[in-house]
Amino acid sequence: MLIRKFSTTSSQSRQLLITRASDNYNSDELIPQLVSNLESNSIDVHKQAAMEIRLLAKNKPENPSRVRCHDCAKSLCDENKELIVESGAIKPLVRALKIGNSTAKENSACALLRLSQIEENKIAIERSGAIPPLVNLLEADNFREKKDASTTLFCLCMVKENKIRVVQAGVMKLLVELIADFSSNMVDKSAFVVSVLISMVVNTYLAL
Numbered sequence: 001m002l003i004r005k006f007s008t009t010s011s012q013s014r015q016l017l018i019t020r021a022s023d024n025y026n027s028d029e030l031i032p033q034l035v036s037n038l039e040s041n042s043i044d045v046h047k048q049a050a051m052e053i054r055l056l057a058k059n060k061p062e063n064p065s066r067v068r069c070h071d072c073a074k075s076l077c078d079e080n081k082e083l084i085v086e087s088g089a090i091k092p093l094v095r096a097l098k099i100g101n102s103t104a105k106e107n108s109a110c111a112l113l114r115l116s117q118i119e120e121n122k123i124a125i126e127r128s129g130a131i132p133p134l135v136n137l138l139e140a141d142n143f144r145e146k147k148d149a150s151t152t153l154f155c156l157c158m159v160k161e162n163k164i165r166v167v168q169a170g171v172m173k174l175l176v177e178l179i180a181d182f183s184s185n186m187v188d189k190s191a192f193v194v195s196v197l198i199s200m201v202v203n204t205y206l207a208l
Contacts, residue, residue, distance in 0.1 A: 031083050038092035043101065050096060050107035053089060054114075081118055090115065090128045097133035102142055109137060109148040116155040126162045135169040138178065143185060146178075150189045157196045167197060 037049035096108040112130060115121045137149035153171065156162040171193070178190040
């Protein structure tokens with residue numbers, strides 16, 4: 001049984017309290033339902049599902065966990081990642097990156113960030129069309145969208161095939177602009193991605 005409590009403030013500032021109220025909690029049942037809800041035409045249902053996937057906590061069942069937005073990259077349960085992918089979450093998360101509102105995009109980018117940390121998911125995420133909308137998020141007004149997008153791109157760029165796709169999506173111009181804009185708070189993160197992409201060019205040149 002799950003008890004969820006939301007504050008009465010705006011949807012972007014709501015924090016999800018997930019309490020595993022019973023030792024009978026079964027992620028095998030919850031995660032497929034959440035993935036199914038990602039396909040919902042209801043904005044509220046879709047947004048809540050993306051948020052819950054994003055905020056699945058590592059805590060033991062008896063320990064409720066209040067997870068803040070900036071902790072999301074650490075909060076998705078490692079043991080649930082495989083089930084999340086097997087349940088078909090990647091494509092609806094990518095779809096939210098393309099057509100969702102700001103909150104949906106932030107939640108989806110954050111969930112993909114965690115999933116991308118598993119090696120075999122990197123290609124699956126790219127082949128689901130995630131790279132162009134992630135690159136587009138670098139132009140977002142929302143700092144967390146940009147931060148999660150850049151970090152996800154960094155993870156995806158650990159695969160050579162993905163580096164090529166990222167460059168083809170026009171990322172270099174956006175990254176250089178972010179590096180030049182000290183007020184963006186994105187200088188270091190953007191530079192990390194650029195360094196990975198430049199290493200590909202250097203290695204290709206040395207191999208000639």
